[in-house]
Amino acid sequence: MTVTIVNLKVNGVDQAFMARPGTTLLLALREQLGLTGAKRGCAQGACGSCTVLLDGAPVVSCLVPATTVDGADIATVEGLADGQQLSDVQQAFLDGFATQCGFCTPGMLMSAEALLARNPDPTADEVNEAISGNVCRCTGYAPIVSAILDAAERRRNRVEATH
Amino acid sequence: MAKINPIDPDYFKDERAAPGFKVIGTTVPRSDALGHVTGRTEFFEDRTFPNLAHLKIHRSPHHHALIDSVDTSHAEQTPGVLRVLTYKDVPANWYGVLRLIGIGPDDEPVLAEDRVIYKGEPIVAVVADSEAAALEGASRVRVSYTELPAVLDVEEAMSPDAPIIKRAGTNYFVYEGHHSRRIRFGDVEAGFARADHVFDWRYSSAPIEHAPTETTGCIVVPQSNGRLLIHSNTQAAFFTLDNTALIINRAPTDLQVKGGTVGGGFGGKVDVMVEPLACIAATLTNRPVKFVYTREEEMQVSSPRAAERIYIKDGVLSDGRIVARKIMLYVDAGAYARHSPYGATKAAAHLPGPYTIPNVHADCHCVYTNRTPSSAMRGFGVTIADFAIESQMDRIARALDLDPLEFRLRNAYRDGDLKAHRKVASGTALIEVIQRAAELVGHELPEEYRAMSSTTPRGAQA
Amino acid sequence: MTLLRGRGYASVNYPTGMNLGGDPSQAIIHATTMGGFVVTLSSVDLGQGLKTVVAQCAAETLGIPMENVIIDTADTDTGPHCMGTFASRGTHRVGNAVIMAAREAREVMLQVAADELEVDAGDLETDGTGFVRLKGSPATKIHISDIALAAHFKQGKSISGRGIFLKERSYPVPETGEMDPDSCQAHACTVAEVEVDDETGIVTVLRMYNTYEIGRALNPAMVAQQVEGGAWMGVSHAIFESTEPYYPASRAHGPIDFCEYLMPGPAEIPVQTSVILERPASNGPFGAKGIGEMTANAPIPAIANAIFDACGVRLTTMPFTPESVLRGLDALRAA
Numbered sequence: 030m031t032v033t034i035v036n037l038k039v040n041g042v043d044q045a046f047m048a049r050p051g052t053t054l055l056l057a058l059r060e061q062l063g064l065t066g067a068k069r070g071c072a073q074g075a076c077g078s079c080t081v082l083l084d085g086a087p088v089v090s091c092l093v094p095a096t097t098v099d100g101a102d103i104a105t106v107e108g109l110a111d112g113q114q115l116s117d118v119q120q121a122f123l124d125g126f127a128t129q130c131g132f133c134t135p136g137m138l139m140s141a142e143a144l145l146a147r148n149p150d151p152t153a154d155e156v157n158e159a160i161s162g163n164v165c166r167c168t169g170y171a172p173i174v175s176a177i178l179d180a181a182e183r184r185r186n187r188v189e190a191t192h
Numbered sequence: 193m194a195k196i197n198p199i200d201p202d203y204f205k206d207e208r209a210a211p212g213f214k215v216i217g218t219t220v221p222r223s224d225a226l227g228h229v230t231g232r233t234e235f236f237e238d239r240t241f242p243n244l245a246h247l248k249i250h251r252s253p254h255h256h257a258l259i260d261s262v263d264t265s266h267a268e269q270t271p272g273v274l275r276v277l278t279y280k281d282v283p284a285n286w287y288g289v290l291r292l293i294g295i296g297p298d299d300e301p302v303l304a305e306d307r308v309i310y311k312g313e314p315i316v317a318v319v320a321d322s323e324a325a326a327l328e329g330a331s332r333v334r335v336s337y338t339e340l341p342a343v344l345d346v347e348e349a350m351s352p353d354a355p356i357i358k359r360a361g362t363n364y365f366v367y368e369g370h371h372s373r374r375i376r377f378g379d380v381e382a383g384f385a386r387a388d389h390v391f392d393w394r395y396s397s398a399p400i401e402h403a404p405t406e407t408t409g410c411i412v413v414p415q416s417n418g419r420l421l422i423h424s425n426t427q428a429a430f431f432t433l434d435n436t437a438l439i440i441n442r443a444p445t446d447l448q449v450k451g452g453t454v455g456g457g458f459g460g461k462v463d464v465m466v467e468p469l470a471c472i473a474a475t476l477t478n479r480p481v482k483f484v485y486t487r488e489e490e491m492q493v494s495s496p497r498a499a500e501r502i503y504i505k506d507g508v509l510s511d512g513r514i515v516a517r518k519i520m521l522y523v524d525a526g527a528y529a530r531h532s533p534y535g536a537t538k539a540a541a542h543l544p545g546p547y548t549i550p551n552v553h554a555d556c557h558c559v560y561t562n563r564t565p566s567s568a569m570r571g572f573g574v575t576i577a578d579f580a581i582e583s584q585m586d587r588i589a590r591a592l593d594l595d596p597l598e599f600r601l602r603n604a605y606r607d608g609d610l611k612a613h614r615k616v617a618s619g620t621a622l623i624e625v626i627q628r629a630a631e632l633v634g635h636e637l638p639e640e641y642r643a644m645s646s647t648t649p650r651g652a653q654a
Numbered sequence: 655m656t657l658l659r660g661r662g663y664a665s666v667n668y669p670t671g672m673n674l675g676g677d678p679s680q681a682i683i684h685a686t687t688m689g690g691f692v693v694t695l696s697s698v699d700l701g702q703g704l705k706t707v708v709a710q711c712a713a714e715t716l717g718i719p720m721e722n723v724i725i726d727t728a729d730t731d732t733g734p735h736c737m738g739t740f741a742s743r744g745t746h747r748v749g750n751a752v753i754m755a756a757r758e759a760r761e762v763m764l765q766v767a768a769d770e771l772e773v774d775a776g777d778l779e780t781d782g783t784g785f786v787r788l789k790g791s792p793a794t795k796i797h798i799s800d801i802a803l804a805a806h807f808k809q810g811k812s813i814s815g816r817g818i819f820l821k822e823r824s825y826p827v828p829e830t831g832e833m834d835p836d837s838c839q840a841h842a843c844t845v846a847e848v849e850v851d852d853e854t855g856i857v858t859v860l861r862m863y864n865t866y867e868i869g870r871a872l873n874p875a876m877v878a879q880q881v882e883g884g885a886w887m888g889v890s891h892a893i894f895e896s897t898e899p900y901y902p903a904s905r906a907h908g909p910i911d912f913c914e915y916l917m918p919g920p921a922e923i924p925v926q927t928s929v930i931l932e933r934p935a936s937n938g939p940f941g942a943k944g945i946g947e948m949t950a951n952a953p954i955p956a957i958a959n960a961i962f963d964a965c966g967v968r969l970t971t972m973p974f975t976p977e978s979v980l981r982g983l984d985a986l987r988a989a
Contacts (some may be wrong), residue, residue: 195882196877197929198929199871199874200930203932207934208932208941214714214965215710216710216714216875219874221706221977223709231903304812344905345902346900367826370828374829375830396896397971397973399901400891400896400897403915428736428737429728429736429738431698449729452696452698453699454700454701457740457943458700461700487910487919491908534674538741539671541833545666546666570884570950574948574951575951576664579951579954579972580955586955596663600663602805605666605667613831613833613835621933624931625842626665626865628843628929632845633661633845
């Protein structure tokens, strides 16, 4: 079986792993790099629990062949916080009681981070669209949408404060 | 910031007086939230083990069939396959999860023996080095069948000429000699005779999936002292341990369950479906074994919320008092009992809903059909019954031109009322939630209805 | 095309716990050397927040800060028995067990403190910030870390407690169904407002007004999580969900993924307005009742009744799909 060595950046750190044919980015992250934040909820690309950022864009990592990410820049939930300092989205989820079982949370956070990176002032509809591929079975979504809008406001306030 | 719903202090003022709580009643942060937002919360599948083996299942494609032969030779020769398990490898293959509380019979095989009675029933388990090899091995199992007629309707299953699909001899769970869990309270026929109006309608539902974002699964790790450590997302650690020990015929002290952090349950993770086979596989291979449902298995093979069919016949006086309610309720348990006999009893205890009705007759059937076994799910026995009861209430109110809330308030149960299962009601508050909801939406209630109270005995208030 | 609006009502009760064979849960609490209190359980948190709410029960009863409470749960080697997380039993059963264990541990803690302060234990109180102090003389006090150290290394006492809550078994009488299966009842009333598209049959749930009577709100933000998340599931059950779309006639067309198994996404959720009432249960932990399951129930009939109010179609089979709405409208026109 041909094994490919994949070099990439994960959360800003150079990493490498050996990819067998058929291995997905999700399994490489979880089983080879020890980054278990991204979850396997369906392995069909339909629940969003495995969402990570691939060169800044949200992808369902369970559908990304591991061999295709050589040279890529991957961001996962483990890289969001700066030491103890949570990102605005993380803090807003925490403060807003936007988590229950927590299984969808890492994927939700990554979809939200991607949205705010490209659109710092989203409407509720834009938030709804951004997380439309992320299934949550516990919360009813409303606290998640509120938390993302809250995070956007926090980020804008921070940017204003530094200008 | 977190949304908090207002607590109305004007209701049950005396009873709810709080004696100087410091922590209770305050919004303290969730202790698990930091782990959730940083991705550090450890779910069962977040543990990795060297040499981990994977277990996958070959399942029945038929609703009902005799198994003529099973050929596992191709599966065994599949590269990466370590072991193939059939029912012969399961020490106590027939089980029922409720035997722990004395409910029998043991009606379900862990792996099918001479027949399958639902599509998706497990027949052979394949253990392999990788998930892919286990799936490949499972696909290479060859089973030949003789198909039998399937029973897919609860009332057809109950009819005398239906093929019997259960080895116990009836297509329904037997409740101490009865074909249903029954409620007999007052004289329902006398109630109908006295009624000014009689309404008789039917309600039904289709099966519903729990759809937790994390599928059911476990990893079983053989320990150096010979014990088995089970990392599981079960909703009930000891329930899983005890049932697993009985199935694999090991001392309960040989097993240890670790869990407690679950990606959603909703009742779908109390059936003990994955742990016994993973334990057997771990023992036979002496390797850690993971058995986790695919999303497809979770949706079509794991127990759903039971479909139900409910007939409600009500006798009502012209002033809106319900004087008789007769209910025929059918829970579609699917092929095996699991928790459904319990669910039908829960339904019986719930009837006739939160209303005080002097004459109640209910037959709650737990019926077997050739479909995926149903089991516990959030509110089972109650959720679908509430759909039926509250639809019925709306229809009667409209038929008699009564205000829908006044009609409910008139019949609402109160402290001191004797419920149909002969338990005296206490701590009731149906009247108050209706009154407060009416206020919330500006639905005006006459003074007579605003003055009602759950704590005022029925006789003292008209 | 016309968008038809309607309002529907439903009111329900829901039992806390469901027992036939005896329904227990246990808790064990012990103090660590520096005054941490470990609550050991085998109970499972499904995401509803059990770990948090039982920590609150422990902190309140012990009279110590939340930070001093450690929840250690769901290891069958260390945690005492719990029946499991289902039947809206977790907060009620485990909360009660934790309170009982905490009372026993508190008694030892106060006795150790009394011996250190050379006062009578009956004259002591906790202040909730970590001190045990003399009633009426708050300057006479000792911190729980000093109490724990004294217990361990000086007095040789184990600050610990055992708790169990058992709902005793109740077998139904076969002939009549007489039984005592539950511990208390919570209540809910839902008013749903829907819009029905008479061309597509699509039902949109616009708003839900809910009142819930839950005994005692132990953690108000987590109450909001449970009631609103549960009401969402009710909406989902009502208008979307089934593993067998053509039940019972056909077993075919069963969904196998989240593209086929439909649930309301964030753009399809109603605005929820909820009000909480408290009628504490005499047997509940601080009066709390179990509400985890109930919250999904009232929305379903409320939506069915609202659909009828909107368009005159009485749907008696769940879920209320566009197809069933359109067939109902056709039948009305034909009549």
